[in-house]
Amino acid sequence: MTSDKPAHSWAPPPADASRVGITLETFILEGQLGHPAATGAFTSLLNQIGLAAKLVTAKVRRAGLARLLGYTGQTNVQGELVQKLDEEANETLISVLGRRKHCAAIASEELETERILSTDPRAKYLVVFDPLDGSSNIDCNISIGTIFGVLRKSSTHTVETSDFLRPGRELVAAGYILYGSSTMLIITTGTGGVHGFTYDPTVGEFFLSHENIRIPDRASLYSINEGNSTYWHESVQRWNAWVKEEDKATGRPYGARYVGSLVADAHRTLMKGGIFAYPGDRKSPSGKLRLLYEANPFAFIFEAAGGKASTGRERILDIQPTALHQRVPLALGSIRDVEIFEEFVRSER
Ligand code: P6P
Numbered sequence: 001m002t003s004d005k006p007a008h009s010w011a012p013p014p015a016d017a018s019r020v021g022i023t024l025e026t027f028i029l030e031g032q033l034g035h036p037a038a039t040g041a042f043t044s045l046l047n048q049i050g051l052a053a054k055l056v057t058a059k060v061r062r063a064g065l066a067r068l069l070g071y072t073g074q075t076n077v078q079g080e081l082v083q084k085l086d087e088e089a090n091e092t093l094i095s096v097l098g099r100r101k102h103c104a105a106i107a108s109e110e111l112e113t114e115r116i117l118s119t120d121p122r123a124k125y126l127v128v129f130d131p132l133d134g135s136s137n138i139d140c141n142i143s144i145g146t147i148f149g150v151l152r153k154s155s156t157h158t159v160e161t162s163d164f165l166r167p168g169r170e171l172v173a174a175g176y177i178l179y180g181s182s183t184m185l186i187i188t189t190g191t192g193g194v195h196g197f198t199y200d201p202t203v204g205e206f207f208l209s210h211e212n213i214r215i216p217d218r219a220s221l222y223s224i225n226e227g228n229s230t231y232w233h234e235s236v237q238r239w240n241a242w243v244k245e246e247d248k249a250t251g252r253p254y255g256a257r258y259v260g261s262l263v264a265d266a267h268r269t270l271m272k273g274g275i276f277a278y279p280g281d282r283k284s285p286s287g288k289l290r291l292l293y294e295a296n297p298f299a300f301i302f303e304a305a306g307g308k309a310s311t312g313r314e315r316i317l318d319i320q321p322t323a324l325h326q327r328v329p330l331a332l333g334s335i336r337d338v339e340i341f342e343e344f345v346r347s348e349r
Pocket of ligand 1: 136225261265288
């Protein structure tokens with residue numbers, strides 16, 4: 001393994017006066033996301049996602065008071081008990097995205113199959129989302145999040161499942177909302193940089209707070225559920241031992257961080273660098289995370305921020321999906337840290 005010093009965490013550039021107070025809506029309207037084919041419809045769709053984020057954060061922030069915690073008693077397509085907030089967030093996103101007729105259809109973690117929202121020929125976009133990721137943390141007030149990706153509709157016929165089964169490199173936008181100590185919305189169109197907006201509940205607006213986020217090339221942090229180590233393939237066990245060895249030249253031992261909420265673990269990794277991994281193992285050969293609405297959006301974001309996302313063997317964004325809810329092993333983070341992880345996986349005996 002090469003020895004290269006880990007870089008420092010990304011820190012937002014000093015906000016100069018001209019950049020303070022820019023709202024998400026202004027930033028999108030001014031095409032500052034750098035989307036080459038920015039049209040009114042695309043702008044409108046992204047602003048609708050911003051509205052959905054405000055509505056969901058309002059529910060998340062008062063869940064305990066509005067007795068939204070707990071379970072509905074139903075189970076979703078994943079066989080998981082649906083929490084009331086999951087359902088609320090799912091319905092909010094569907095309702096808001098259906099209003100302006102730019103979104104032809106959605107695919108959600110909470111729905112077995114796609115949902116057609118508009119057959120209007122002007123509806124040019126498809127949206128994939130996990131409405132409330134990390135739901136197992138909802139009742140203990142740990143950070144959770146919404147993950148989304150936007151595809152351009154590639155066919156003229158009414159949307160079918162196959163319209164969603166496209167490699168993540170075809171996304172035209174992706175982002176997430178993190179309901180943490182503050183609510184943040186992170187968004188990218190892939191080419192125009194990755195930008196963070198922090199929600200001010202006193203005025204009900206997302207304000208630009210982290211312009212052009214770049215992930216450090218490497219950092220001494222790793223994030224993985226070590227409770228699964230008995231099931232890991234031997235190469236992952238060797239990697240896990242390697243990050244914990246002492247070697248000052250490569251910033252080891254790495255610090256361990258694990259929330260158990262993908263949006264929280266991924267956001268910290270984006271901001272500070274290092275690696276998040278949910279690998280395949282003997283128990284779950286394809287890992288746990290979903291390709292379409294978890295791995296692909298984050299892979300799109302991390303590559304746009306100068307990071308890397310792979311299964312350990314192949315680029316996430318090149319995977320040809322075969323099913324809406326298929327799982328995929330995920331190694332996400334600083335380019336050098338993911339490369340080191342890949343070197344171990346490829347050395348599997
Ligand atoms: P584990 C939450 O349920 C989730 O889908 C992701 O948000 C998170 O990264 C992962 O599962 C955590 O899984 O097995 O470590 O509890």
